[in-house]
Amino acid sequence: MNFLVTHPVFSIAFTLLSYFLATVLHRRWRWIPPIVAACLPIVALLLLVREPYEKYNQGGNCLTWLLGPATVALAVPMYRHGVALRRSLPTLALIVLAGSVVGMITAGGTAWLLGAPLPVVMSTIPKSVTTPIAIEVCRELKGIPQITIALVILAGVLGASFGAPLMRLVGVKDDRAIGAAIGTAAHGVGTASLVRRSEMQATVSSWAMAAAGVFTSLLAALLKLFLH
């Protein structure tokens, strides 16, 4: 029994099945986050058969590797929306760059001031950007990818729910500014929440999310040079 359950092919198939069920549940009940619904059956199975995560991850790793090509795929919305936005692109780039710098400093700085150990501090730094890039940046900085993922998901969900009200609170009404703020802070999850509100917000947001990922990687490279 345990031979079957820990076979890498079984791990992949079971992950696909859990993901499929999670998307079905999410379609019926919108408030269920697919990532949580997809993970729970896997965790339950591993606890039930008393196998360590490491065994499951022999197969799981194959899916993790695909995040590489998926990162490259982010260039497609960036390119497509970049064409539509070309005149405001330099200004947008500047704004997103500023947002990314502030995000990295405040995330790392807060964790550091509250006495978190260095790997945890490093894990918080890429928390604003889209998951595949955040994981790569976290690995570069010798953080803990799992912590980064949890933060990225939470940033996305919170940004999607409270981003628009916050923008209203500080008096930001320009569609492009709202899109840039939510794309930079809450990546794909935030962007998805804008699609039904305004086409311009969603377009800027998906450009900003990819740009924030690129800028954060570049800034993390600088940070790494500085730390050595």
Add this chain to the structure above:
Amino acid sequence: MMDTMLKRMSLRSLYALLGFAILTAFFLLGSCLHQIGIPIPGGVLGLILFYLSMSTGLVKLKWVESMAGLMLRHMVLLFVPLTVGLMEMGQLLSKQAVAITASLLVSLVAVMVTTGLLGRWLLPALPAAGKEAGQ
């Protein structure tokens, strides 16, 4: 009728395969460059090179569109295995819960307010967004 349908379907799956090959090739190229000393992650280097290739017309959007769309739509699947790993981090997470939560909230608000306000000051000087997108 059946023939044309099959032909169209196989053409579509060929495009998907071509798209996957191109995305993987750029990822591997980026990873090689990272390996020889460029300090940016391989995937991001691949993204930058791929963007430049599309801008210069070396790679056509049509070749990669379907596969890129598929991967972006179902990206959540790809980070399920890493997220399951959280099950072994309960202790570390509960010990650092305050620092992690504070860092998340402070930074989230800071990023949105900075970006939003800068946008509010700098963007209105530029041509109306709606007109521009329609060009």
